[in-house]
Amino acid sequence: MPTCLLLLILVIPAVAFTARSQSGGKAPTASSIHFEDITRAAGIHFTHNNGAYGKEFLPEAMGSGVAFLDYDNDGWQDILFVNSADWPEHHNHASHPALYHNNHDGTFTDVTAKAGLAVEMFGMGVAIGDYNNDGCDDIFITALGQNHLFRNNCNGTFTDVTRQAGLWGPNDFSTSAAWVDYDRDGKLDLVVANYVQWSEPNDIYCTIDGKTKSYCTPEAYKGASVRLWHNRGDGTFEDVTKKAGLGDATSKSLGVAILDANQDGWPDIAFSNDTQPNKLYINNGNGTFTEKGVAAGIGFNEDGVARAGMGIDAADYDHIGYPSLLITNFSNQMAALYHNERNGLFVDEAAPTGIGRASLLTLGFGCFFFDYDLDGWLDIFLNNGHIEDGIERIQNRVRYAEPPHLFRNLGNGKFEEVTTSMGAQFAAPRVARGAAYGDIDNDGAPDIAISTNGGAAFLFHNVGATNHRLRIKLVGTSSNRDGIGAVVKLAAGSDTQSEMLRSGSSYLSSSELVLTFGLGAHEKADTIEVRWPSGKSDRMTNVHADQIITIKEGAGQSAAQPLRRK
Numbered sequence: 001m002p003t004c005l006l007l008l009i010l011v012i013p014a015v016a017f018t019a020r021s022q023s024g025g026k027a028p029t030a031s032s033i034h035f036e037d038i039t040r041a042a043g044i045h046f047t048h049n050n051g052a053y054g055k056e057f058l059p060e061a062m063g064s065g066v067a068f069l070d071y072d073n074d075g076w077q078d079i080l081f082v083n084s085a086d087w088p089e090h091h092n093h094a095s096h097p098a099l100y101h102n103n104h105d106g107t108f109t110d111v112t113a114k115a116g117l118a119v120e121m122f123g124m125g126v127a128i129g130d131y132n133n134d135g136c137d138d139i140f141i142t143a144l145g146q147n148h149l150f151r152n153n154c155n156g157t158f159t160d161v162t163r164q165a166g167l168w169g170p171n172d173f174s175t176s177a178a179w180v181d182y183d184r185d186g187k188l189d190l191v192v193a194n195y196v197q198w199s200e201p202n203d204i205y206c207t208i209d210g211k212t213k214s215y216c217t218p219e220a221y222k223g224a225s226v227r228l229w230h231n232r233g234d235g236t237f238e239d240v241t242k243k244a245g246l247g248d249a250t251s252k253s254l255g256v257a258i259l260d261a262n263q264d265g266w267p268d269i270a271f272s273n274d275t276q277p278n279k280l281y282i283n284n285g286n287g288t289f290t291e292k293g294v295a296a297g298i299g300f301n302e303d304g305v306a307r308a309g310m311g312i313d314a315a316d317y318d319h320i321g322y323p324s325l326l327i328t329n330f331s332n333q334m335a336a337l338y339h340n341e342r343n344g345l346f347v348d349e350a351a352p353t354g355i356g357r358a359s360l361l362t363l364g365f366g367c368f369f370f371d372y373d374l375d376g377w378l379d380i381f382l383n384n385g386h387i388e389d390g391i392e393r394i395q396n397r398v399r400y401a402e403p404p405h406l407f408r409n410l411g412n413g414k415f416e417e418v419t420t421s422m423g424a425q426f427a428a429p430r431v432a433r434g435a436a437y438g439d440i441d442n443d444g445a446p447d448i449a450i451s452t453n454g455g456a457a458f459l460f461h462n463v464g465a466t467n468h469r470l471r472i473k474l475v476g477t478s479s480n481r482d483g484i485g486a487v488v489k490l491a492a493g494s495d496t497q498s499e500m501l502r503s504g505s506s507y508l509s510s511s512e513l514v515l516t517f518g519l520g521a522h523e524k525a526d527t528i529e530v531r532w533p534s535g536k537s538d539r540m541t542n543v544h545a546d547q548i549i550t551i552k553e554g555a556g557q558s559a560a561q562p563l564r565r566k
Helices: none
Strands: 034-037 066-069 078-081 098-102 108-110 123-129 138-145 148-152 158-160 172-180 189-194 227-231 237-239 253-259 268-273 279-283 289-291 312-315 324-327 336-340 346-348 364-370 379-384 405-409 415-417 432-438 447-452 458-463 468-475 487-492 495-500 515-520 524-531 537-544 547-552 556-562
Touching: 066 123, 066 432, 066 447, 078 447, 138 189, 189 253, 253 324, 268 312, 312 364, 324 364, 379 432, 468 487, 468 524, 487 515, 495 515, 515 524, 537 547, 537 556
Parallel strands: 123 172, 172 253, 253 312, 364 432, 468 547
Antiparallel strands: 034 458, 066 078, 078 098, 098 108, 123 138, 138 148, 138 172, 148 158, 172 189, 189 227, 227 237, 253 268, 268 279, 279 289, 312 324, 324 336, 336 346, 364 379, 379 405, 405 415, 432 447, 447 458, 468 515, 487 495, 487 524, 524 537, 547 556
16 A cells, blocks of 8 residues: 555656567457356355454455365366454454365365365465475465464365464464475475554554545554475474574565576565565575565665555566566556566566556556466466545545456567456456466366455456467476476477466465466477476477376376367
8 A cells, every 4th residue: 555545646657668589579469268257157156254344454455365276186276265254343253265176067166164174264365385295285374363274184174283383373464475495405385475563452543535534554554574484394384584584574565476586496585565665585595585676676666666566476478588577556556567687687667568557547466477368478467456445536537446457468578458358247347356367177278266355256267268278287206296486498389488386476366386388379399398496307398289287307297188178
């Protein structure tokens, strides 16, 4: 949230654009692709409870996240929605996360109680990862108060192991989280973003119209340090935040993204901060990090002002072999697209690429890079929604419920907004927060799940994509079992794409732990190279398109199954 909600003068900074080395752009083309709202037909009936009852407590405005995961290893993506809760003094009904099992026929069944996840908490974010390397993905849920780690029992149920894992105790205002093997020892560690030092007794009265209470900006509260938990390998974790160099009580973090910013093989960590400089922690390869956010150019905007960062993601959207950063910001601030200059510096190219002006008035939360049309170029999705339901009375160009943004990558350093062409339901305004992508029907086209604040969830099915595609599931042996942190480079024809398998990103959410590469007109990948966190590598050639393959560390391709093309 920005320093002042009454900002009415909109300034669009001029940003120099330097042409990138591309393998050739592509012209805008008409497409039959659209995102169909299948929420009700799929049996998704989740409604978020933010606990609001007129007190305007800050956590009520933040919403919660969503995750895609294959919790039962049947090869189909399931969906988890995080929920918040009633305040103790106004407790009307219990609320808890909702786990929906994929029935393989386009529908889902709520299995929350059966899975042992019906635990009430003021939930915020979620991260998916196999922390004990038993082949079954576990669930970490952040919260206002006590976070929770649910161990997957590999039989369709979960056990809350927060206490025995050593994660009990900190009562933070935790937001996003991600699993990362920061020391490359083969075991997933946990990084948790924290927001501000807020509690009900220290709630501050704020107003934007001088008449009624409103949600305060985070500047009204002290910041809080992120936390880094090291996996000991025996089912327990150690708080190594200070030892690793991540302790900074001025941070007000909402999003976290894992990336290898300098391509040295060690995972770095980026945080989007709200009214504080964004942070970029560079991994020193010895268990410690050095913070380089301001020096790298992602800390402030071009005017030297810290924006209100919400969601964050990282990807190599222009095929240069280095990941850039996407950060959503408050209304009147535009989203940021920090291009990686490959020399330790990032330059915000939101304006010249075309996403800046379009995102100026909207308040962005969930965000991610993904290839929705499977042409081999990563596109951008932004989820939007304001925090004040009466914002129109103060700023007549800003709305409470806002449509999303979908930007198509043109392959020449430019994006075009295609939101309205994706269907009226997809482009409808809503008070959105979390967002994630995953392929729910194994056709190889990424679908989208959205959470809204105090409202219904949405599931959008990607319909009409005709390009070839290849999905890759990783299985680590010396590396962590999920292969999180592995970098896959795929060459088809004259172009090369690269993606890191990552946990976290977006806002409070986690997308599927499967990599999808769009191949356009190519019927095969000429080469696929996997660089594992362990330092090992695997290489395959002439891999046919339109299938999902499993690559096992040290063994190469170990399984393949055709995609369900319609």
